[in-house]
Each structure stands twice: as structure tokens, then as C-alpha cells.
Amino acid sequence: MNALVKRIERSIALVDEDRRVLEELCGSSRTILRDRDIVREGDRPDHVHVLLDGWAARYKGLIDGSRQITAFLIPGDICDMEATVLQHMDHSVTALTEVTVASMPRERLIEVARTRPVLAQALWFVTMVDAAVARSWIVNIGRRDAQARIAHLACELHARMDVVGLATNGAIDLPVTQNELGDALGLTPVHINRSLKRLRDEGLMELRNRTLAILDGGRLAHSAGFDPGYLHR
Amino acid sequence: MNALVKRIERSIALVDEDRRVLEELCGSSRTILRDRDIVREGDRPDHVHVLLDGWAARYKGLIDGSRQITAFLIPGDICDMEATVLQHMDHSVTALTEVTVASMPRERLIEVARTRPVLAQALWFVTMVDAAVARSWIVNIGRRDAQARIAHLACELHARMDVVGLATNGAIDLPVTQNELGDALGLTPVHINRSLKRLRDEGLMELRNRTLAILDGGRLAHSAGFDPGYLHR
DNA sequence: CGTTCCCTTGACACCGATCAACTCTGGTGG
DNA sequence: CCACCAGAGTTGATCGGTGTCAAGGGAACG
Numbered sequence A, B: 001m002n003a004l005v006k007r008i009e010r011s012i013a014l015v016d017e018d019r020r021v022l023e024e025l026c027g028s029s030r031t032i033l034r035d036r037d038i039v040r041e042g043d044r045p046d047h048v049h050v051l052l053d054g055w056a057a058r059y060k061g062l063i064d065g066s067r068q069i070t071a072f073l074i075p076g077d078i079c080d081m082e083a084t085v086l087q088h089m090d091h092s093v094t095a096l097t098e099v100t101v102a103s104m105p106r107e108r109l110i111e112v113a114r115t116r117p118v119l120a121q122a123l124w125f126v127t128m129v130d131a132a133v134a135r136s137w138i139v140n141i142g143r144r145d146a147q148a149r150i151a152h153l154a155c156e157l158h159a160r161m162d163v164v165g166l167a168t169n170g171a172i173d174l175p176v177t178q179n180e181l182g183d184a185l186g187l188t189p190v191h192i193n194r195s196l197k198r199l200r201d202e203g204l205m206e207l208r209n210r211t212l213a214i215l216d217g218g219r220l221a222h223s224a225g226f227d228p229g230y231l232h233r
Numbered sequence C: 001c002g003t004t005c006c007c008t009t010g011a012c013a014c015c016g017a018t019c020a021a022c023t024c025t026g027g028t029g030g
Numbered sequence D: 001c002c003a004c005c006a007g008a009g010t011t012g013a014t015c016g017g018t019g020t021c022a023a024g025g026g027a028a029c030g
Helices: A003-009 A016-025 A106-115 A117-143 A146-163 A178-185 A189-201 A217-224 B003-009 B016-025 B106-115 B117-143 B146-163 B178-185 B189-201 B217-224
Strands: A029-032 A037-039 A047-053 A056-061 A067-073 A092-095 A099-105 A171-173 A205-208 A211-214 B029-032 B037-039 B047-053 B056-061 B067-073 B092-095 B099-105 B171-173 B205-208 B211-214
Touching (some): A003 A047, A003 A117, A016 A106, A016 A117, A047 A106, A056 A178, A056 B117, A067 A117, A067 A178, A067 B117, A099 A106, A146 A189, A146 A205, A146 A211, A146 A217, A178 A189, A189 A205, B003 B047, B003 B117, B016 B106, B047 B106, B056 B178, B067 B178, B099 B106, B146 B178, B146 B217, B178 B189
Antiparallel strands (some): A029 A099, A047 A099, A056 A067, A056 A092, A171 A211, B029 B099, B037 B092, B047 B099, B056 B067, B205 B211
């Protein structure tokens, strides 16, 4: 089943007709290769993309060639809601793995939002959660040391994957390199590596073979100061 | 004139009736003292607050007693749009100065959004810009050193104040302590102070008597890697 | 005229960056 | 099947930006 629908129905009751309209909106999908951009800064896409499978990342590039990832996107996330109301994208979204995305025609989406209040509310909902996650990243990067930052991100991703049914008893697929983690957390890959080792040595979590295992969720969340309220499940 | 209306009309054309409805929504206003919270984490406010005058800040408190500011709010900004669709606030908003806020009844706001598509679009617009600013803060805190961070924030605030007509040739009122700047930028007040001194010594900007003077906008923006695109003016 | 914030400055400690080398793994082509 | 190679992970040594601690100065306010 469509990950977006699944995610929404965790929080908002849809009638059959809503669900049908939503799934029809996501009708046409295509696959994009790893390291390809799904949308790029400056674009004004006429379709809004929904991630159906795989991992993607929002990022902004800096003049010195580095980049900062501002969000990890998992199935059920919307890549470029911005495109509906703003003139152009102010950041890019890239595929971290091979992904499949659905394309919702922009005009049709706007019309649906106008004619089906519950779906409009659902779109508001996912947008606001997205913003809440961004704010929590500011807190994470601004106030926590490397180890807690990684731990907090692990908790967030596990919780979000759980919502769309992609978490199996304390483990998720996390096909993200240490380099990319560094770009997301404002740290160097070297330091990511050292901090992962400490988390592993302390029996809190383990990232190996592109899968993240939560070894002690309670202590991990505590050490990260993780409070899932902002995810609004 | 209402700062929210002014801000929206910079980007979206309103007919008289839209403007009238919007100003009526902002009809009842009150003033709140400095250091008082406007909304608090966990609240489910039945009114949505618009900042009409003064400065406020979104923040999240951490267990160790510190806090991270995730946004500065200026006239025309909405404090708690979250309240319209989510169960509860995931962060607090506090008054940095004495402020005056308008209270829009939640239900009435939702009804207006449903019946007046242009106003709905306007609400989307301010929400998306808010999110874009949050993402740019992630980049700022994640990738720039102290001096560039401060410079970038200065550029952002000047640009935003300009939109609502509160910037006068390179200077804005900025009634924010160095302590609060530290809470916003993930730095200690001591280091904020040193970095402000360097910015002053290099003739880039000056913060004194609660007013920010941009001395050399070009070099300041360059040193900060500031690209105003994300503000979508 | 004292008190309270806020700003300022110095000395020192430490977290994370940088630079560099090596290992491991999976994929590719001879 | 094996040799090679590129990307990713790992680890050590050293450097630098920022935090911490501490003390003092200045302005607003009762």
C-alpha cells in the first residue's frame, strides 16, 4: 500500500473516496538512480513528488563545495511541497538509494486540496510535521555533542520508519554512508566514525551493513534527549 | 497597516474583500510582556497568534536547562500555525520584547482558508517561507563558523524586516541580547561577543544599543554566503 | 546610590577538524 | 577465477575553533 496513505491514516481518518483520490494522484511513478537529483534548487517543478520507495535527502550546497543535508526522506515523504506555492525550489533533493517516486500534477493537487478538505488537512499535516522535524534538527545540531546528535537522529529515523511500517523490532534499513551522516549532522565523517564506535561500544546502537540496530532504545533515547512528541504520531 | 497583510501583499495580490477578511481575523489584539511565553510546548491553543509588533522567538528547552531558539519572529509572522492541524505545540514561543499579538480564532481561520482560496494560498506561503528559513538555519549552524553564522543571521533579519517596511537604509532595530543570539546560533554568549567584535573591527556590521547597522552589505553577505532566494520575496 | 542585567576581556581546556595512512568490501574485467 | 580498483570504513597524531571559568565595567532602574 502507498506509504503516504499509510502515514496519513495513522493520524487522520480517510473515507474510501479520499483514499482513492490520493492513490490516483500518485498514479504515475518512476524510478531514479542513486546520486541523481529528484528536484534541484532553482527548479519550478510542475509536479509534486512523493517518495514511495528508497531513501532521499534534502540538501543545500555551499560555495566551498560542501553541502548540508537538512532532512532525510523516507517512503511517504513529499519531496517538493514548496513547488505548490513558491516560485522556485530553494534546495535540492537527491536520491540516496535507487528510489521510486510518484508525480502528482501540481494543478490537480491544488484542485484536490480545494475540493476535499480532509485531504487538504492531510497535506497540512505532513507539511507541519516536516517543519517540526526541521526545527528539531536545529536543536540537535545547535545544542548536542556528536554522540547525542547521532543517537537523536537514530531515534527519529526509527520512529518515522515505524510509522510507515518499515521498522522491525529495533532495526531499520539505513542505507546512508558515514559521509552523508556527517553532511546531515554538521560533523566530519571521521568524527561520525569515532562516535559510532563509542555508541556501539556502549551497547546503545549499531550501524553495520546499511542497517541500524537499536540495542538499548531506552538508554539511547535518554542519552539523546529524544522526546518523540514533535513527530505528532 | 497590519504587518501580515503588508507581507502577504509583497507576494500575492489580494482583492479588497480578502484584505478586509484578513484584517477582521486579526481584529482582537493584546500586548504581552517581555519574557512571557505567547504559547508553550504542549498547548493546544484555540487561537492562532499573529505578531503585530515587537520581537518573539520560537525555542525548545532541553533537559539540562539550556534552550535552543529555532526562529526569530518579527511583525507579520505567525506564532503557532501548528495549532491548526496538530494535536499540540511541540515548542514554545516567547516574547523577546513587549509585543502585541492578534488572536485569530482557530475554527474561523480554518473556515476562511476553505472559503477564500487566495487567503489559503497566502497561509501556505507564509508557512513555507517559515520552513525555508528553518532549513537555512540548519545550514547556518551545521556548516558555518561563528562569525559567518552571525553575519548570515544579520542578513536574514535585515531582509525580513525590509519586507515589512521596518528596515531603514542598512539598519534595523534588533532588541536581542548576546545571550539570546547564542541560544539561536548554538554558541556561547562569550563567543558571540568576540565574534561581534571582529565583525565590527572588520567594518562589516555593528550591533549596539539594540540596533543592528549593516556597514558593508556586500562584503557581509559574501562572508556569510548569504543568498536571499530562500526568503522568496 | 546600590542593584541588576548585560557586555567585555583574559587564560585555559576540550571537542571536533584536519591530514594521512591503512583495511575491507563489492564490483568489474581480463 | 583472480587481479584490480573504487568507495567506504577505521584509526592515529596533531591543530584550531569554541566552551568554560572568572573577573570586571557600564548602563538602566528603583
